[in-house]
Amino acid sequence: MIASHIPSYYTASAPPFPAQPALAGVERADVCILGAGITGLSTAIELAEAGYRVIVLEAERIGWGASGRSGGQAIFGYGCDQSKIAALIGKEDSRRLFDWSLEGVRLIRERCAKYAIDCDWRDTHAHVPIKPRQVVELKLWQQDLAENYGYDVQWWERDQLRAQLASDRYLGALVDPNSGHLHPLKYTQGLARAALSLGVRIFEGSKVTALVRGDKPVLQTAAGEVHCDFAVLAGNAYVRGIAPELDSKIMPVGTYIGATESLGPERASALIGNDMAVADINWALDYFRLSADHRLLFGGRASYSTLPPPNLSGTMRRRMTRVFPQLAGVRFEYVWGGYVDISLNRAPHWGRLGGNVYFAQGFSGHGIAATGLAGRLMAEAIRGQSERLDVFAKIPHLPFPGGRAFRTPMLVAAMAWYKLRDAMF
Template identity: 75%
Template sequence: MAVRKPAAHVDSWYSRSATPSPARPALGGRIRCDVAVMGAGLSGLSAALELAEAGLDVVVLEAERVGWGASGRNGGQVIFGFGCDQSKIAAMLGPEESKRLFDWSVEGVELVKQRIARHGIDAHWRDGHAHVAIKPRHVAELKGWQADLANNYGYAVDWWEREQLQAVLPSPRYIGALFDPRSGHLHPLNYTLGVARAAEAAGARIFERSEVLSLTRGARPVLRTASGEVEAGFVVLAGNALAHGIAPELDSKIMPVGTYVGATEPLGEERARALIRNDMAVADINWALDYFRLSADHRLLFGGRASYSTLPPPNLPGVMTGRLRRVFPQLADVKFEQVWGGLIDISLNRAPHWGRLGDNVYFAQGFSGHGVAATGLAGRVIAEAIRGQASRLDAFARIPHRPFPGGRALRTPLLVAAMAWYKLRDALW
């Protein structure tokens, strides 16, 4: 088979503003190592970094470029918790286990900050994140969440009434906010590239343009590409939404969903700062939510819209522009310079799906749009398990996961129909 040609990162504000990163070679021939990782996104690279720093020989295989998938083109918001409400995890595992998992999610946020500082990553980190309310039911929901976080998880966040919020975020759309000073936002591609450099500095080897075509399980599993293979004592599967057919029992537990982000033309520092005066990241709590933040060069980075069919919505720039102007009517003269998208993986219950297949194949998937911090935690937890400390991975593995209904033929249209109901709920209630 022919060796794949070099791939560029998807065109985005992130790829245009990223720290230069040299292309890495494709895998050629057969090599042996302690741990082979499929996927050079944040979960795979986090595992590789932790394991290489512990002295293990680690090889990472990436189908395209480091950070080519969701890790390098997401909304850049770094938030505690997981893709589902913590109450759902409490219902599945009990309050004590839920508290442990929540505390670990906070560790995931802190881990991002620690890696930026330790490895000198130019990730444009900014403190602060707000979940904002559009409707009275959102206010009740956010205040209930605030009480639950304080009473059951020992985590304090601030409630802002409309006047306090307006002083920071002058948008007529929002009537209150739950503000967390410990969460924040960053340049996700720069962060991912920085974690890759740190893993390589610790001894990991990363091969790009090396799509994994098959996994042979056994005492020493083997990952095969078009031009080589890696035999290892352990394998970590971290392909998420972009992987298919490598471990079929995992495929039915996640669905790919298209998400989209746009970057406006430069606004200038004064105009940009007038939109978000404390430079926080913002997200509403609709099912089909909007989320946004400022870039380091004074653009507005605005995400909103999801495609459960994985097909880009018609007239995507126009749709995104309409959503932007509902939030900031004062930007009626501003256009998007770029709009890009990609696939994330969601689980049926939106909870993280991490665990092992047999004794030596590990996986992390189901980040459900909440992965910048959780991916780093997943890599650390898997690395601990490979090194013999599996208690944290076992806790995540106890979360029950069911396959999406309908099989491969019907599960996408069924999901599209279900999401239509939630979007109608956003509009009417």
Template identity: 65%
Template sequence: MSDRKGPTPTWYQASAPQRTAAPPLYGRRQVDVCILGGGFTGLSCALSLAEAGLRVAVIEAEQIGAGASGRNGGQLIFGYSCEQHKLVDLLGKADARRVFQWSLEGVQLVHQRCADYAIDCHWRPGHAHVPIRPRQVDELKRWQDSLHHDYDYPLEWWSAERLQSVLASRRYRGALFDPRSGHLHPLRLLQGMTEAAIKLGVEVYECSRVTRVERAPRLRFHTIAGEIEAEFGVLAGNALVRGIAAELDARIMPVASYIAVSEPLGEGPARRLIGNDMAVADINWAVDYFRLTHDHRLFFGGRASYSTLPPPSLRGTMQARVRKVFPQLQDLRFDHVWGGLIDISLNRAPHWGRLQPNLYFAQGFSGHGLNTANLAGKVIAEAIRGQADRLDVFERIRHLPFPGGRLLRTPLLVAAMSWYKLRDALW
């Protein structure tokens, strides 16, 4: 998540090591592959290509971590933002199963990179999807059955009583628990990947916004002060890139999401809230999610805004949402509150592919990017090296533009999302 008016300081920035910024791009450079965007997609792609010996440059408009990759909820979870049955409709059962297995590879890829490059990103295992309404209990149990029988991915169903033995909240009717998913510090992960890429010879340029890309047999990425020529290019800017590729702009929408991190609670009080240190997310359309941090704070996210306009009192809104989950935290104070933009596709499925044979893109992570963005970078790197089988599958997912054109698509989306929020509130 990132704010187009300038990133709001985050707890991640306050709790991550300070790093020396990479220089801006000046003058002309030539590489094998030029990547627009220094988030998880871009850096994962850069690492995969550099490990194979290619010359790679990454151009970041702001600082590494200013976008969604350095500001998100930090939950590393299997799957994609869209439901698996939608992928069956789009791809058929066989390829939907393959795509699901690749999502698990995305989780493992993060762990492998942390091991290979000694990245400490405060990984904590355990994630619970929790229902509020009776219909959501049925929905989660059907999902559990499908994941077990159709995808060989068993999850644990917890009763409300078992959940309450580790979670100090009576809001939920049970939990679908996954011990293999969990949470981490995304900015520390991103910084570690950046350092690893630079050590492998990747040229990283910060504060270098790309103004245009010349599409030709040899691509040219232009900034105000420089230019990079490359045989291959990757567009990985997601919600913050506009005007570089109009055919991509129409197929994603920016949505604002918000996070609040409390004052330090102390280890004992924090553990009394979430005894097993898992991450938790409800399954409302406008999801709330929460966890503890390594320094014993409550981390709470949610309150999506499809108009991208923040609520009049964001801090008060987040405090009210926390009190619905933890009524005992009436006097909780937040040290950090921030918001930013995520990119969503119309069907919430990942949108990855090619604009021409040597120009690749990945977008549409729809708020589920920690595993999928890392996977996207690897899949695109494979395609650049001549192994495009996996990218070909993702490219078969049909993506329509948002209805309403430039002027009406945001009001139409706001109206549609209001219905889903009303349904969650009443049924």
């Protein structure tokens, strides 16, 4: 039996999507993709547009994982600063990766236009500082983006920000009109409709239990298997054991979101006048935006132990009212969470295993735009043009320390230090 989506505002507000069959028996494809999230579906669309026969295997439902649960903020760049990427692979390649990240944002708009995907897209994103040192950090980042990457973003002083954002918590904002936000489940389902229209076959309730490598890879499920020329692993935080050499390079991190009751158009626009998405730059950050039906979507409270925080709804309300005290009496109608995958250096981990198994993971909470780019680059490599994917493969990735028994406790301890730093400095 195919599982349903977890209860969330996204599930409640997305139009019904017809269930796809489960895999049964033996199938053949040019490419078989594990995972029907944005990464997998983007890869499928690129390949199907080029005439490839593609099968996508999804353990649960389309968009069941991070693609259908996330904060929905589509931002340039990756999960770590470009300066870190430059230190890892050099300035020239770092500039290439940055320019390609902008392509990832453009790709969302292009796909929505080409395939008539209504996903409530809104322009503009703001990074906001809470402490004076963060003002300095953001202004240095603005300078680095302009001087080394040719990308101009706006600095808003506190008064200018306050004219759009009804909160006294922040000291200014680094504003990018090119980035934005969307309804992630609607977008993922829109990609699935596009893929199906191109002849892609999607099987839900079809968890991959093994990958048999060789000249012709085979992806096996409990009830069937797919023989293919190329395999793509796009399950991210929700897959373990299929390619053990990848498992040690990422960790699942729980992240949580609440959706208020509808505030009405007047009260909602009084909170965020220009309908932008907002995120602070604490290590344990808050991020928020308005929904199309005038709710506040408020996220944060990451869990590095993979255990949901106690009294999640109460904790989220306290965080929300710290930003918007005027919402003290407003309740969350939905609260939900899920896992994102992080790499040790927070840089993207994309590449290939052997000559015919491709993977993309390590989006580190920055995946709405980067996942589409990853799909395009893996499709290019399968078609014989691997130059761009090869640049990503240059990024060195170490396993999380501690092995299976101690890697999670060690990460929890490290994150406790960063949260203390947020609070004290």
